[in-house]
Amino acid sequence: MVKQLTLGAALLIFYAAVSAQNYITLYEDCNYSGKKHYLETGSYRVYLMKIENDKLSSMQIPSGMKVTLYEHDEFKGKSKTFYANTACLDNEWNDITSSIVIENQNYQPGYGQTDYITFFKDCYSQGYSQSLRPGTYSGNQLGQLKFNISSFAIYGSLQVRVYLNNENASGYSSLFDANQPCLSSSYNDRIGSLVIEYKSSPVYNYPGTGSGNYATIYTDCSYRGNSLRLAPGSYQGDKLGLLRYDISSIELPSNLKARVYVNNEYLSGSYYTLTETSRCLSSTLNNRIGSLIIEENYGNNNNNNNYPPGNYERVVLYSDANYRGQSASLLPGTYPNMPQAGFLDKALSSLTVPVGYRVVLYEFENFKGKSYTITASKSMFIISGWNDKTSSIAVYRDR
Numbered sequence: 001m002v003k004q005l006t007l008g009a010a011l012l013i014f015y016a017a018v019s020a021q022n023y024i025t026l027y028e029d030c031n032y033s034g035k036k037h038y039l040e041t042g043s044y045r046v047y048l049m050k051i052e053n054d055k056l057s058s059m060q061i062p063s064g065m066k067v068t069l070y071e072h073d074e075f076k077g078k079s080k081t082f083y084a085n086t087a088c089l090d091n092e093w094n095d096i097t098s099s100i101v102i103e104n105q106n107y108q109p110g111y112g113q114t115d116y117i118t119f120f121k122d123c124y125s126q127g128y129s130q131s132l133r134p135g136t137y138s139g140n141q142l143g144q145l146k147f148n149i150s151s152f153a154i155y156g157s158l159q160v161r162v163y164l165n166n167e168n169a170s171g172y173s174s175l176f177d178a179n180q181p182c183l184s185s186s187y188n189d190r191i192g193s194l195v196i197e198y199k200s201s202p203v204y205n206y207p208g209t210g211s212g213n214y215a216t217i218y219t220d221c222s223y224r225g226n227s228l229r230l231a232p233g234s235y236q237g238d239k240l241g242l243l244r245y246d247i248s249s250i251e252l253p254s255n256l257k258a259r260v261y262v263n264n265e266y267l268s269g270s271y272y273t274l275t276e277t278s279r280c281l282s283s284t285l286n287n288r289i290g291s292l293i294i295e296e297n298y299g300n301n302n303n304n305n306n307y308p309p310g311n312y313e314r315v316v317l318y319s320d321a322n323y324r325g326q327s328a329s330l331l332p333g334t335y336p337n338m339p340q341a342g343f344l345d346k347a348l349s350s351l352t353v354p355v356g357y358r359v360v361l362y363e364f365e366n367f368k369g370k371s372y373t374i375t376a377s378k379s380m381f382i383i384s385g386w387n388d389k390t391s392s393i394a395v396y397r398d399r
Contacts, residue, residue: 024067024102025060026051030088032058041065041234043266044100046073056097059086062328062342070099075266081141085339101266103236115156115231117196118332118397123150123182125396131331134158134196134231136241139167142193149191153179155397157199167192169241195241198229215258215294216251221280223249232256232294237265240291247289252277258294265290315359315395317343318350321380321387325349332357334394337365341393348390352377356399362392 023041028034028051037050046053061067061084071077080093088094115134121127121144128144139146146167152160159177163169164187174187177199182188198214219225219242228243237244244265252258258274261267262285272285280286319325328342335341338348353359353376363369372386381387 024062024065026056027058027060028052028055030057030094032060032087039100039102041102043075043268044102045075046098049097049100051097053098054095056089057094058088061085065342066103068101068103069093069097070101071096073098075099075101083340084342087339101236103234115158115198116331117152117154117158117160119145119149119152121145121148121150123188125151125153125181128334129394130333132196134198135235135239136169136195137193138169138238139192145191147189147192150183150188151181152176153397158196159199161195161197162187162191163193163195164190165192169193169195195228198231213253215253215256217243217247217292218249218251219243219246221248223251223279230292230294232296234267234291234293236267236291245290246287247281248286249280250274250278255296256294257296258292260285260289260292262288263290267291267293314354315357316352317341317348317393319344319347321349323350323352323379330393330395332395332397334367336367336392338391338393345391346388348393349381349387350377350379356397358396358398360394360396361386361390362394363389365391367392367394 023038025032026037026039026049028036034057035051039050044050056069059067059082061082066081066083068079068081070079077098116131118125118129118131120129127150128148130143130145142149147165149162154160154177159175161173161175163171163173166172170193214229214231216223216227216229217240218227225248226242226246228240240247247260250258252274254276259271260274261269261271263269281289314329314331316323316327316329318327326344326347330341338345348361351359351374353374357375359374360367361372361374363371369391372384381389
């Protein structure tokens, strides 16, 4: 007799799958062995890391999570950022970590759940690709896309400012708010860094009046100078880019508030809460804000802040049939090996595919060997023979 799952049991399985993507796992030995510890999104000094000082050797990092390691306590010394599972830290980083910052790049509560831009190495949405959400991306963060972008597709109310021949989001730039099937020779393979931000909200009127979905920060008083629009979410110093420690005025619609951290880039330490537009910040805050949080101004009754966006706009991989086991959600992009997708090698047993998406599975890493194209969710691979055979994967959004 087959027993049916109760609603409570089904919900327990669902939340277990979701929560599995909201933390990283640290190991004291290479190859994910030895003592292990779990850390959620946040900033961890040496006494908060759980793992002992100078003991970190490997990490499991789900898709969409970003981990920055620091050589010394208080986020000092040299640093390095990781976006995927790392079976063994190299000699430079093995057993030297003393503080950690963990970010969930997938989630911004309540807004822009499906907003991102997919960049491609070649024209007409071909070649290596990667999807990026709002934020500032230096050359190092672009990785293979640095000076290698030929086309991009925008999904949602976004625009992108691209910096030519510069890896630090400074110097000459151009703004795009529409898809670019093939960049002109002025831009093709010349973009070294970029900033993705939200367009103006259609319901936003004038500073200090009306309501809107975004806050806007400015480098100068009276809403002048460089600016950046921010949807509700958490923004560490690197996400503020050029505006880090250079904010002098802020536009806040009545439905939003800002928690600003003074002289700190990691959302910790002293902070002030702003609930209204400020034409010119006081000397306490002016040019001293290193990180901030934009949130809805409806009290503390939002209980969904720990959950990622709905899976209906992402491909979700599962290690077991019938959408169970370890999972990872993927935005469009090409993933040359499964750890870069935040998933185990040769462990894919089922997946959900939203309407309009196309997934190509490959037998070997770097998109080699046999391939299998999927355009709809699959609860198992018994007929196709692809169970536990995938070593690289490509996700495309065709409409």
